[in-house]
Amino acid sequence: MKKILVVHHSASGGARAMVSAFLDGGRSAESVIVVARSAGVASANELQSADALVIATPENFGYMAGSVKEFFDRTFYACLADTTPLGGGSASMVAGRPYSVLVCAGSDGSGAMQSVDRIITGWRMRKVHPGVIARRIGGEAGSSRGGLRDHDLEACRELGQMFAEGLAMGAL
Numbered sequence: 001m002k003k004i005l006v007v008h009h010s011a012s013g014g015a016r017a018m019v020s021a022f023l024d025g026g027r028s029a030e031s032v033i034v035v036a037r038s039a040g041v042a043s044a045n046e047l048q049s050a051d052a053l054v055i056a057t058p059e060n061f062g063y064m065a066g067s068v069k070e071f072f073d074r075t076f077y078a079c080l081a082d083t084t085p086l087g088g089g090s091a092s093m094v095a096g097r098p099y100s101v102l103v104c105a106g107s108d109g110s111g112a113m114q115s116v117d118r119i120i121t122g123w124r125m126r127k128v129h130p131g132v133i134a135r136r137i138g139g140e141a142g143s144s145r146g147g148l149r150d151h152d153l154e155a156c157r158e159l160g161q162m163f164a165e166g167l168a169m170g171a172l
């Protein structure tokens with residue numbers, strides 16, 4: 001059984017709706033399970049045992065949410081193995097595995113997307129899809145007003161399907 005780990009945080013429900021849509025699409029392959037874990041409790045072991053990773057975060061102050069950053073703080077070095085007898089060399093335990101990112105924003109979202117990509121570059125995972133940025137209808141930076149557009153949620157659902165079917169076929 002292949003596993004997709006979705007690490008998420010949502011304060012006002014936007015990113016949560018994106019994760020629900022992703023999970024919905026991810027049910028399309030029987031040989032793949034999608035496990036959603038709150039960023040506050042997701043662990044390095046869970047990441048190491050996953051075949052793919054999806055991060056879902058709001059954009060706060062042009063960056064990922066604090067609890068998602070704290071997830072990376074806790075797990076980043078735990079996912080790098082020391083490869084030299086005297087230390088100092090490291091290799092990523094998750095290198096080459098596929099990942100993507102879901103961002104919920106008031107008006108922008110690019111800062112959150114870039115901040116996640118910059119950290120995951122250090123693990124040398126493969127971004128197999130540019131990800132989805134959903135901006136709240138009528139939203140603005142700092143505002144939690146407005147709903148999400150149907151086509152953004154549909155993009156999350158399609159991404160879940162693409163990940164699940166791609167893993168099931170060995171194509172990701």
Ligand SMILES: Cc1cc2nc3c(=O)[nH]c(=O)nc-3n(C[C@H](O)[C@H](O)[C@H](O)COP(=O)(O)O)c2cc1C
Pocket residue numbers: 009010011012013014015016057058059060061062063104105106107108109136140141142143144145
């Ligand atoms: C403290 C705070 C900072 C925010 N900063 C930004 C921002 O820099 N850019 C932006 O587009 N939206 C910003 N927003 C809006 C949120 O990204 C938006 O409300 C999003 O839907 C939150 O996701 P959530 O509903 O999953 O919590 C901010 C919201 C809060 C509460």
